[in-house]
Amino acid sequence: MSGEPLTKVDSAVQGLEATSPPKESHIHKHRRASSSANGVMNINDLEAQGTDLQIAKETQMLGWKVNTSPTSIDDKDYLKVMLTTPPVKKIDLYFKTGLHVTARNLKGVTIRDAMDAIHKSFKKRPDDELPEPYLKGFEWDKEESWTSLLVHLSTNAGPKPAGGSSKKKKKAAAAEEEAA
Secondary structure, three states: OOOOOOOOOOOOOOOOHHHHOOOOOOOOOOOOOOOOOOOEEEEHHHHHHHOOOOHHHHHOOOOOOOOOOOOHHHOOHHHHHHEEEEEEEEEEEOOOOOEEEEEEEOOOOOOHHHHHHHHHHOOOOOOOHOOOEEEEEOOOOOOOOOOOEEEEEEEEOOOOOOOOOHHHHHHHHHHHHHHH
């Protein structure tokens, strides 16, 4: 056996470079795009650019009680409306009492997202512990804080939205026609 050339290649000694596949680095050529939607901004970028925020006026028409589920409001379409223009990924919500919550959504914070964040803090509190249980609206004061909104509460539900449930309206109209 000694002196004769080997006919089989021992992969541990010879031919390793030629038979093994080339090493691939773990660096990905393609990185997954962010989950955020186009046009949705970071609130800090808006501050750096000096872009003003507009708050959806629909928030003032909800008459929503903060210790009830956001789905309890009559017109569910309001829940899908973006809270701010331009839409942001997250925004801090402050109360006069000092409470602070953050609403987040990578596709743009909606009224529903803000209501969910607020509801999470108030859902276990009974009505008698809440001196102002209804959402009145939001206020953005860039001199106070560019990256947050002040939440205003009130003692009554305020004006109800003109929309509401069409079934109730149809029933009321039908009842009026029968009475006439």
